[in-house]
Amino acid sequence: MYTDTEKIFAYISLFMLFFTTLSEWVYSIGKSKKLERNFSHKSMVIAFAxxxxxxxxxxxxxxxxxxSNLYESLIFxxxxxxxxxxxxxxKDRDGWSSTVTASGATLIHGFxxxxxxxxxxxxxxxxxxxQxxxxxxxxxxxxxxxxTLLRGSLLAVxxxxxxxxxxKECSVLAFNRNTIHLISTWCIAQDFFKTIGTKNDTVKESFFQLFLNLGKYQLxxxxxxxxYQMISLGFSLLTIGILSGAVWANEAWGSYWSWDPKETWALVTxxxxxxxxxxxxxxxxxxQVPAAIASIGFLLVWIRFLGVNLLGIGLHNYGWLV
Structure with missing residues (x-):
């Protein structure tokens, strides 16, 4: 049974998640006023409710x-x-982590x-x-x-x-603490730039790029x-889930581990x-290297959750496409 009330709640949530994602992208890219951020937060409250x-x-x-099925798991x-x-x-001042999280929630809910x-x-x-x-x-x-792991892996991507x-830039790969000390010279250079006018635009541009590099380094x-925090939390939850599943499997099927496809992919993940x-x-x-490793986890989670389910393989499948 899928009632009209449930359908209304589902589609209102989807639309509010879409508005949240759109507002977060506008805020993150445009760095505009707080209007978009406030709207996105209110939209997410409605979607969550x-x-x-x-x-x-x-x-x-x-x-x-x-x-109990794939639809309910995706909604959860x-x-x-x-x-x-x-x-x-x-804690997100730049809006990027919230943007990535809202985008992921919208795609999952939409699917x-x-x-x-x-x-x-x-x-x-x-x-x-x-039962x-x-x-x-x-x-x-x-x-x-x-x-949790999907959010952490999306951020890693x-x-x-x-x-x-x-x-191809100096950028974040070469940025270090010593560079930060150079930023203090900017305040001193302000009066100097007022004096030299436009004759040293190259120097001005160099300081401007330095500030851009600092912002990227901080981000x-x-x-x-x-x-790291998201994946550490998700890893702990995954461990608890696997252990509790093993105990449940022993009660239901008489074996803690049967190398079911989902069990195997959970171990790989x-x-x-x-x-x-x-x-x-x-x-x-x-x-870059840890980020690449975490990005691989994004693919493995989806293989474990959807890839096995939708093929109808094993004891953990919720349904299939073929």
Whole structure:
């Protein structure tokens, strides 16, 4: 069953997420007034409220947590992404992390609402093996880990693009703390520039580029830290989800681990993110290489979540396209 009320909540959420994403892009690229940012925050509040209402409605109707099929899982990930948006918005001065998060939430919600084959949004009865208290722990932890890891990996993809676009410049790759001391000379140079007029435009341009480089350096550092925090949180949630799933599998099927396709890809995904975290913690790596590793995780999460599901393989599939 897919009621008109649920459909209204779903489409209002989608439209509000779209407006949020559009406003965030305008704010991030144009650096305009706070009007766009305030509008995006209010739109996201409406989207979050409608998505929450949609999930509660389905929970009441089905008498279980609405995570029993692909549609409900996608909606939950979209809802989790909206929650992450509010957390990031508190510390995001440039707007880029909020922009990436809002864009991801919009695409996921749009795919759930308009991209799935007909009938997949209908509520389904849980089979006896799934009627367990482990449903809430395992599925919610896995879905939250997807949302968190996808946000971190999307930021890593964005960071990789910044690095790639900066290869031909001094840019962030060569910027260091000693360069920051040069910025103090700008204040002293102001009076000097007023005196020399336009005869030394090259010097002025050099200082201008230095400031641009400083801004990019600060943005990259913030994004690198956000990526590390998001992936660390997502990695912990993924670990809890895998362990709780193993216990549940033993209760339902008599085996903690059966090398089901989803189990296998979950292990591969965890190993990739473990490599990223190890590189950051043990080796102190920052920059392009860790960002590239985290970007690979983005693909693996989608293979694990959608690729296996939509082919109808294994015990964890929600449906198929073929």
């Amino acid at each position: 409608c998505t929450t209402a949609l999930m509660i409605t389905r929970w009441i109707d089905s008498k279980h947590l609405p995570l 990930i979209s809802w989790s992404s909206s929650l992450i948006y509010f957390i990031l918005a508190l 759930a609402t308009s991209g799935l084959p007909g009938g997949m949004e209908r509520q389904t009865r849980l089979i006896p093996a799934l 367990s208290h482990w449903l809430v722990m395992h599925v919610s932890m896995m879905s939250l880990s997807y949302a 964005s960071l990789s693009i910044i690095y790639s676009s900066s290869k 990259v550092n913030r994004m690198d830290q956000w990526i 965890r190993l990739i993110y473990a490599t990223y975290i190890h590189a950051r913690m043990a080796n102190g790596w920052r920059g």
